[in-house]
Structures are given as structure tokens and as C-alpha cells.
Amino acid sequence: MNLRTIWRKTLNVTMLSLTGACTLITVSVLFFILGYLVYNGGRDLSWNFFTKLPTPVGETGGGVANAIVGSAKLLFLAMLFGVPVGVIAGVYLAEFSGKTMNFVVRYTTDLLNGVPSIVIGIFAYSIVVVPMRHFSTLAGGFALGVMTIPITVRSTEQFLRAVPNPLREGALALGASKWKTILTVIVPAAASGIITGIMLALARVAGETAPLLFTAFGNQFWSPGWNQPIASLPMVIYTYATGPYEEWHEQAWAAGLVLLGLVLVVNIGTRLVLARKTSVAR
Amino acid sequence: MASVSPVRNAETENMNRQPDNARDAAPSLAKPPEAPAVASSSLRFKVSKLKVFYGSKEVLHGIDLEISSNVVTALIGPSGCGKSTFLRSLNRMNETVRHARLEGQILLDGDNVLNMDVVRLRRRVGMVFQRPNPFPKSIFDNVAYGLRINGCKEKMSDAVEHSLRRAALWEEVKDQLHKSAYALSGGQQQRLCIARALAVDPEVLLLDEPCSALDPVTTAKIEELLFQLKPTCTIVIVTHNMQQAARASDFTAFLLEGNLIEFQKTPKLFTTPSDPRTEAYITGRFG
Numbered sequence: 001m002n003l004r005t006i007w008r009k010t011l012n013v014t015m016l017s018l019t020g021a022c023t024l025i026t027v028s029v030l031f032f033i034l035g036y037l038v039y040n041g042g043r044d045l046s047w048n049f050f051t052k053l054p055t056p057v058g059e060t061g062g063g064v065a066n067a068i069v070g071s072a073k074l075l076f077l078a079m080l081f082g083v084p085v086g087v088i089a090g091v092y093l094a095e096f097s098g099k100t101m102n103f104v105v106r107y108t109t110d111l112l113n114g115v116p117s118i119v120i121g122i123f124a125y126s127i128v129v130v131p132m133r134h135f136s137t138l139a140g141g142f143a144l145g146v147m148t149i150p151i152t153v154r155s156t157e158q159f160l161r162a163v164p165n166p167l168r169e170g171a172l173a174l175g176a177s178k179w180k181t182i183l184t185v186i187v188p189a190a191a192s193g194i195i196t197g198i199m200l201a202l203a204r205v206a207g208e209t210a211p212l213l214f215t216a217f218g219n220q221f222w223s224p225g226w227n228q229p230i231a232s233l234p235m236v237i238y239t240y241a242t243g244p245y246e247e248w249h250e251q252a253w254a255a256g257l258v259l260l261g262l263v264l265v266v267n268i269g270t271r272l273v274l275a276r277k278t279s280v281a282r
Numbered sequence: 283m284a285s286v287s288p289v290r291n292a293e294t295e296n297m298n299r300q301p302d303n304a305r306d307a308a309p310s311l312a313k314p315p316e317a318p319a320v321a322s323s324s325l326r327f328k329v330s331k332l333k334v335f336y337g338s339k340e341v342l343h344g345i346d347l348e349i350s351s352n353v354v355t356a357l358i359g360p361s362g363c364g365k366s367t368f369l370r371s372l373n374r375m376n377e378t379v380r381h382a383r384l385e386g387q388i389l390l391d392g393d394n395v396l397n398m399d400v401v402r403l404r405r406r407v408g409m410v411f412q413r414p415n416p417f418p419k420s421i422f423d424n425v426a427y428g429l430r431i432n433g434c435k436e437k438m439s440d441a442v443e444h445s446l447r448r449a450a451l452w453e454e455v456k457d458q459l460h461k462s463a464y465a466l467s468g469g470q471q472q473r474l475c476i477a478r479a480l481a482v483d484p485e486v487l488l489l490d491e492p493c494s495a496l497d498p499v500t501t502a503k504i505e506e507l508l509f510q511l512k513p514t515c516t517i518v519i520v521t522h523n524m525q526q527a528a529r530a531s532d533f534t535a536f537l538l539e540g541n542l543i544e545f546q547k548t549p550k551l552f553t554t555p556s557d558p559r560t561e562a563y564i565t566g567r568f569g
Contacts, residue, residue: 166415170475173375174428174482175405184431189418 037260041253049254054220054236057245064255066222067231070137071259073223074216074232075202077141082148083198089149090156090194095182106154113150120146121211129215135229140216144208148201155197159190192274199270203263209234233259326351326486326516327372332386334367334376341367343540344386349533351485354508354517356531356548358524360568364540365520369488372518373407374400390486405432408484412491414471416463416478421455424463424474428482441481449477450507469500476507480515487511489519493526505530524564528552536560 048063055062093105124143129135163186171181187194212218217229218239233255240252327349334342342364349355357365367376374395376382388395395403405428416424425442434441442459446452451473455466463474472492479487489508493501508517508530521527527534528548535545536557544551544560555561562568 164415166411166413167417169375169378169409169411170415170417170478171427172378173373173404173409173411174431174478175401175403176427176431177401180431184427185417 034260037253037257041250041255041257044250044254045257049251049258053222054251057247060247062251064231064233064236064251064258066219067233067236067255068258070216070219070223070230071206071232071234071262073137073226073230074140074144074212075206077137077226078144078148078205079198079202081142081145082201083152086149086152086201087156087194087198090153091160091182091187093153093157094160095178095186106157109150109153113154116210117147117208118210118213121213121215124211124215132227134227135215135217137216137223137226137228137230140212140230140232141226143211143215144205147205147208147211148198151201151204152198155200156190156194159193159197160186162193163189196270196274199266203266206263206266207234207259209238213238233262324351325349326391327518328387328389328392329368329372330387330389332368332371332388333384334364334371335383335385336379337381341540342371345537345542347535347542347545349516349518351516352512352514353532354512354519354530355533355535356527357518357520357535357537358522358527358563359537360563361522363537365537366490368537369490369518369520370409372486372488373404373409375404375409405482406484407486407488408479408482409488410472410475410479410490410492413495414468414475416466416471416474419463420460421463421466421474422459425477425481428478432482445477445481446474448480448511449473450503450510451477467500469496469503472496472500472504473507476504480511484515486516486518489517491520491522494522501526524552536563538563 046063048061050063050068051065052061052063053066054064089105089109093102097105121143124139124146128139128142132139167185167189168181171185172178176184212232212235216232216235218235219229219231223230236255237252237259240248240255243249325348327347329345329347329349332342332345332347333340345368347368357368359365370376371384371388372390372395376384377400384396390398390403390406417427419427422439422442425445426438429438429441443452443456446455451470454470455474458465463471466474472495476487476492493504496504505526508519511517519527519531531548533545534548534551536543536551536555536559538559544555544557546555551560552564555564
């Protein structure tokens with residue numbers, strides 16, 4: 001009897017420590033990455049890094065300003081391509097689709113979400129780059145846009161479903177047609193959630209390298225307009241980290257730090273705004 | 283749609299010019315003999331052989347009921363007897379439920395509601411729900427919602443004030459019209475929902491247990507409100523509370539398991555019911 005108690009207690013403690021340890025690892029990975037990036041890349045962060053173009057190897061004082069602007073432009077395009085499609089399809093899924101259709105669309109979006117990003121890159125290559133005969137910002141933005149669609153669809157659907165049904169009935173009973181109900185009551189009620197979903201989707205694709213390899217391609221200089229190859233932070237990291245020069249490695253670390261910093265700021269920022277908004281509304 | 287809104291707007295304005303005390307005085311004159319309100323009333327809804335199905339389940343088994351204008355008609359009965367379903371048939375809200383089906387005929391002023399444009403119908407027949415369901419917008423925008431979707435753009439603030447006054451809420455909210463409707467108490471929210479329904483000037487107001495989530499004081503306010511609305515509106519109210527039906531209504535219908543058991547003037551139904559099942563229910567032997 002006594003032995004069994006001891007055994008039981010030991011097992012309890014073991015399981016608790018095991019789950020605790022795994023949780024600790026999960027949490028500490030982020031902080032480890034962040035710390036490592038700050039340690040390795042922090043030194044190279046300077047005003048020049050944000051404002052100057054890359055310099056030829058050997059010269060000091062170069063920056064990645066073109067890549068930062070490039071990433072911003074690519075994300076803007078991704079938002080332009082992906083968000084309307086994603087949000088509107090999400091509205092269909094939450095408000096209109098029957099059982100079968102809902103299953104089909106959901107399953108498809110989940111599959112699309114699972115398509116490797118390099119394959120999305122090939123898709124964008126064959127659809128945009130090949131007909132245009134050159135790499136371009138447009139192609140890169142399109143590839144990233146396609147990647148945001150499934151995430152936006154699912155998050156939009158979720159937040160729309162969370163809108164309480166009495167609100168729908170209230171609007172319908174006032175003589176609002178279905179699309180007016182959706183447009184004027186349901187979507188506004190879920191707006192903060194939908195926007196968070198969009199921001200998270202953008203943050204997610206901001207770090208994608210693979211789809212940009214043969215769409216946006218990369219650029220050492222500024223890329224005016226939307227029709228030329230363009231630099232981006234993930235591509236800079238990829239090129240610099242795999243390059244042979246020590247300065248490049250350092251700049252890759254710094255670029256990684258900037259990218260992670262941007263993603264974290266967007267992530268935490270939207271969550272904060274969302275938390276404040278919902279506390280006001282309820 | 284655009285051609286309708288100016289007319290509606292003019293109506294609203296006219297009512298607005300009517301002095302407040304005239305509206306307040308009307309019901310108190312009307313009540314004691316009970317004659318004026320009832321005498322001036324005409325047939326509004328004529329429901330015949332109404333059957334409602336959810337999937338294969340028949341919820342209402344052929345109901346015949348005539349609802350007069352400018353009176354309060356109460357629907358009572360135990361839970362699940364189909365009174366809410368009946369109410370929601372009148373403005374076709376049942377259609378929002380999947381697999382709901384309707385047989386029989388519902389005439390509103392002689393026109394079959396099933397052939398009517400549903401949007402039009404619901405603008406004529408407003409509805410207030412069991413739980414207050416204000417939109418996550420400001421108090422003003424909540425009341426203005428119905429007007430805005432009607433395409434009305436002018437005189438909004440007058441119409442909003444008028445509706446809030448009719449719902450006896452104006453004095454409490456006039457300084458915070460642009461605050462969120464969620465900042466109001468439950469009773470205030472319910473009156474806001476009534477104001478929202480009144481803003482489009484419906485001919486009929488359907489209320490689905492509007493007081494079940496409210497305290498007695500607020501309930502009394504809403505009953506008082508129904509009384510004041512009678513001259514301008516036909517009211518159909520579903521209630522669990524028999525005292526409420528007795529206090530606030532002119533006619534009462536008793537439903538049981540999807541059948542209409544008895545439909546009488548309220549005092550008669552509560553004092554000398556003709557069906558033993560009605561008597562059993564109102565004396566509290568079941569339900």
C-alpha cells in the first residue's frame with residue numbers, strides 16, 4: 001500500500017515536471033531566438049542600416065533600406081490581392097454556405113494553407129513572371145497575397161461566427177436585407193477581430209523567403225514602381241547569411257532582428273488594440 | 283425604395299409635431315370603459331390554418347386567429363407550445379431558421395404576407411426580442427439604423443428623438459446619445475430596442491417575451507409603454523407571465539402543444555375561461 005502511494009506520487013511529480021519542462025522549452029525558444037538575434041545583430045543596427053543602400057563588399061556603412069521599403073511594398077500588394085478575396089470568402093463561409101459547401105471550402109482552404117510556400121512561388125512564377133517575362137514586385141506581392149488568403153478566410157469566418165445571432169435577427173426584423181445586415185451590423189461587430197486576422201496573416205507572410213526567390217527575386221538598389229525586381233528583408237537575410245563575407249553575416253543577423261522586431265510589433269500591437277476595443281464594446 | 287422614404291419621413295414629422303401631452307392623454311382616456319380603443323379597431327392580421335414545420339416536425343397544427351388593430355393581443359402558454367413560432371411567422375422571421383416551412387395563410391390588411399416582399403413586410407411589422415439585442419453602435423445609431431437602411435437621410439435627429447420619447451427613454455439618454463448602447467442597463471437596452479423598432483413607424487409591433495430578462499420595475503415601465511403605443515400601433519406580445527398578460531393585454535390567446543385552445547377578451551379568459559385546459563393553466567395546475 002505504502003509502496004503504491006510512493007509510486008503514485010513519483011509518477012505525479014514526473015509528469016508535472018515533464019509537462020512543465022516542455023512548456024518552458026516552448027516559451028523560451030522565442031526568447032532564445034530574440035536574445036540571440038539581439039546579441040549577434042544588435043551591434044550592426046545603426047541609423048545607416050535603416051537609411052542606406054547596401055555597399056559593395058569591403059566598404060563599411062551600408063544598410064538595407066531598400067529591403068525594408070521592399071518588404072513594405074510587397075506586403076502592401078499582398079494585402080491588396082489577398083485580403084479582399086479572403087475576407088469576402090470568409091463572409092460567404094460564415095453567412096451563406098450550406099453544410100456541404102462549408103465543408104468543401106473549409107477543407108480546401110486548409111489544404112491551401114498547407115501548400116508549401118515554395119510551390120506557391122512556382123505558381124506565381126508561372127502565372128505572373130512568365131507572361132511578363134521578368135521578375136517584379138507585382139509577382140512577389142501576388143505570391144504573398146495568395147498565401148494570406150487561407151489564413152484570412154478562416155480567421156474572418158471564425159470572428160463572424162462569434163457574432164451573436166440575435167444581432168442578425170435584430171437587423172433582419174428591421175427590414176434589412178441579408179447583405180445589408182452583413183455589411184452594416186455583422187461585419188462591423190466583428191471588425192476588430194477581422195483586422196487582427198489580417199494583420200496576423202501579413203505578419204505570417206512577412207517572413208516568407210521561398211515564394212519570393214523567383215518572383216520578387218531581389219535587388220541591390222532601389223526598385224521604383226512595381227515592375228522591377230525588388231529586395232526584401234527575408235531575401236536579404238537569405239543572400240547575406242549564405243554569402244562568404246563576415247560583414248554580410250553580421251548584416252544578416254541585424255536584418256533578422258529588424259524583421260522579427262517588425263513582426264512582433266505588429267502582432268502585439270494588433271492584440272493590444274483588439275483587447276482595448278472589445279473591452280469598450282462589451 | 284427611395285420613393286417610399288420621403289413619405290415615411292413626412293409621417294414621422296407629422297407625428298413629431300403632435301404635442302406630447304396629446305399622446306399621453308389618449309390612453310388614460312381610452313382605458314376605463316375600454317370601449318374607444320377596441321371600437322376604433324379593425325382587423326389587422328387574419329391567420330387561417332397556419333401550420334409550421336421545422337424539418338419534419340410539425341410545431342403548429344393549423345391555427346386560426348384574428349388580430350385586431352390598436353389593441354394588445356397576448357399569447358400565453360407553456361414553454362414549447364409554439365407561441366414564439368406563431369409570433370415569428372407573422373413577420374416571417376421563421377424563414378431565417380433552416381428547414382422551416384409554413385402552410386396556411388396569413389393576411390395582413392388583406393394581403394398574404396407570404397407573397398409580400400419580406401423586407402417590406404418587416405418594415406411594417408416590427409419586432410422586439412426576448413433578450414435586448416442592441417447593435418454594437420451608439421445609442422443614436424441604433425435608433426437611426428432602421429431609417430438609414432430605408433435610405434432616409436434628413437431629419438434624422440428629430441426622428442431619433444421622437445422614437446426615444448415614444449419608448450420612454452429620451453429623458454434618460456438625451457445627454458449620451460453618442461455613447462455605446464452597451465453602456466445602458468438591461469431595461470434601458472430593451473427600451474432602446476423598442477425605440478429602434480418604432481423608428482421605422484411600424485403598423486404592428488411583435489414582442490417576444492420582452493420582459494423575461496428584466497426586473498419588475500422595468501417590466502412595469504415597458505407595460506406602461508405598450509399602453510401608450512396602442513393608439514398608433516397594433517401590438518402582439520408573447521409572455522410567460524400570466525399577470526402580465528392580464529395587466530397589459532386586451533385579448534389573450536392560449537396555446538398548447540401547437541394548438542390554439544382559446545382566444546378571448548383578456549378579462550373573460552382569466553375570469554371565465556371556456557376550456558378546462560385554459561382554466562387548468564391559468565390556475566397554475568400545469569405549465
